[in-house]
Amino acid sequence: FIGPKVSVLKALGDKIMAKKVAVANNVPIIQSSDQDLSTMETALGEAEKIGYPVMLKAASGGGGRGMRVIRTEGELRKGFPEARRESLSAFGDNTVFLEKYVENPKHIEVQIVADSHGNMVHLYERDCSVQRRYQKVIEFAPSYGLSQVIKDKLYAYALAICKAVDYNNIGTVEFLVDEDDNIYFIEVNPRVQVEHTVTEMITNIDLIKAQLFIAGGFKLSDTQIKIYDQDTVQIAGVAVQCRITTEDPANDFKPDYGIVTTYRSAGGFGIRLDAGSIYQGVSISPFFDSMLVKVS
Template identity: 50%
Template sequence: MKNFKRVLVANRGEIAIRVLRACEELGIRSVAIYSEEDKNSLFRTKADESYKIGENKKPVDAYLGIDEVISLAKSKGVEAIHPGYGFLSENVEFARKCEEEGIVFIGPDHIMMSKLGDKIKSKIVANSVGVPTIPGIEEAVKSEEEAKKFAEFCGYPVILKASAGGGGRGMRIAWREDDLIREFRSAQSEAKKAFGIDDIFIEKYLDKPKHIEVQVLGDNYGNIVHLFERDCSIQRRHQKVVEFTPALSISNEQREAICQDALKIARAVNYRNAGTLEFLVDKSGNHYFIEMNPRIQVEHTVTEMVTGIDLVQAQILIAQGYKLSSPEI
C-alpha cells in the first residue's frame, strides 16, 4: 500500500479536469502539463501545479514526448502518472519507461497492455480462452494480394482495421472487390498518420450489428469484476455518438454471457485497473469479441451513474494498492 503525494496528469482538456478532480477528492497534490497553445486552458488552472512542455513542438506532439514527461515527473517528485485517454494512454513504451523509472503508471502494466491494446494480439488472447471472435486474419496483412485472397475466401463485405489505436481511424469497409485495394491503401495511410504504424488486419464485416462494451476493473491481487455493459451502437463514421445502459437490444442471458466472456479475457492476462472490452452482436444473437481498450474511456461516466462507483478514483486507489473489496472503492 502506497498513498500518493503527487500525481501527474499526462493529458489535457476534459479528461485532465476529470482526473484532477479525483486527485483533489482523494487529497493528492496534482501536477498538470500543458503546451504553449494550452497556456490559457481551464484544465491548467484546476491543478495544484502546472508546467509547460513541448518547446518548439506542435500542439499534439507536445503531449507525446515520453522522455520529457517522465523527466519532468521525476524532477517534481511525482510518484504516479495518470494518462487519461488518447495520447500516451495506450503507449506500451510509455508504460514500460514509467515502470523502469519507478513511477507508477495508473493503468495496466506494459505486458498486459501489449497483449490487449493491440487488436490482433487481443484476438489471440480471446481465442485462447474460447471467446468467439469475428473470422479474420490474426496478423497484419502483408500485401494487397493477401487481403484479396481472404476477402474471396470469407466473402464480401470485409472490414479493414488498423492494428494499433482506435477511434475509427484506419478503419475502412470494402463492400466489393472493386473497393478493396483503394480502401486498403487508405486504411494504411490513415493508420500510419494516426499511430505511426501502418499494420492492417482484415475481418468479415457484420452488417448492422449491435455494439456492446463491458467495463471491467481489476486490482493488483488478481481480483477482477465487471461493471456491466454499455450499448454504443449509435455511431457515425465508426465513432460512438450515444451510449447508454442497460443495453435494451440483448436478453439477460446474452448480457451475462458477454460479461462473463469479458472477464475470461481480462483474467487471461491477470488484468489490473480499468478497461473496456468491446463486442459485436449479430442479427442471430451471436456475440464476438473485437477489441479491448486498456484505459479509462470517454464513456466511463455512464457506468458511474448506474453503479455509483467513481472509476477514476478507483483507478488511483488500485494503483496505490487497494483491493477491490476495500470500502474506499
C-alpha cells in the same frame, strides 16, 4: 503509472494479439485474416477467403480511424493503401487486418475493474450502437433489447479474457451482437473510455478514483474503493451520454473549426457535463478531435 501493467498492454493493446487471447479462452471472434497484410496481393487473397463484405481495420486503431467497410475488390484496392496511411499517421503503425463485416449489429462493451491482488468484477454493459463514421455518438447503460442470457455471456467472456492476462486497473471489453444474438469479441480498450460516465451514473462507482487507488496498490474491497464482490455492484436507473461535436451539417457533418460565437451549456438536476475549454469566443483548432462536450 495509472493503468494496466506492461504485460497486459502487450497482450491486449493490439487488436490482433487480443483476438489470439480470446480464441485461446473460447471466446467467439469474427473470422479475420490470418496473413500479415503487407501487400495488396495478400489483402486481396485474404478478402477472397473470408468473403465480402469485409471490414478493413487498423491493428493499433481506435476511434474509427483506419476503418472501412469493403464490399468489392475495387473498394479494397482503393481502401487498403488509404487505411495504412491513415493508421500510420494516427498511431505510428500501418498494420491493418481484415475481418468479416457484421451487418447491423449492436455494439456492446463490458466495463471491467480489477486490482493488482487478483480481484476482478464487471460493472455491467454499455450500449454504443449509435455511431457515425464508426465513432460513438450516443451511449447508454444498461443496454435494452438484449436478453439476460446474452448479457450474462458477455460478462463471462469479458472476465475470461481479462483473467487470462491477469488484468489490473480498469478497462473495457468490446463485442458485437448480431440480429441472431451471435456474440463476437472485437477488442479490449485497456484504459478509461470517453463513455465511462454512464457506467458511473448507474453504479455510483467513481471509475477515475478507483483507477487511482488501484494504481496505488489498494484492493477493490478497501474502503477507498468499496467494491467488495460482484454481488455488491448494483444498477440503479438508466444513463445516456451524448457527445457534442463541432461538425458542419452542410458538409456531410465533417469536423469543423473556427470561433464559437454562441455557447450555452446544458444543465439541471441529474445532468453531468464533461467539458474542455469550450466557451463563447474560444477558437476551435482543426488539429484535434471534433468532440467538445459530453452531456450525461
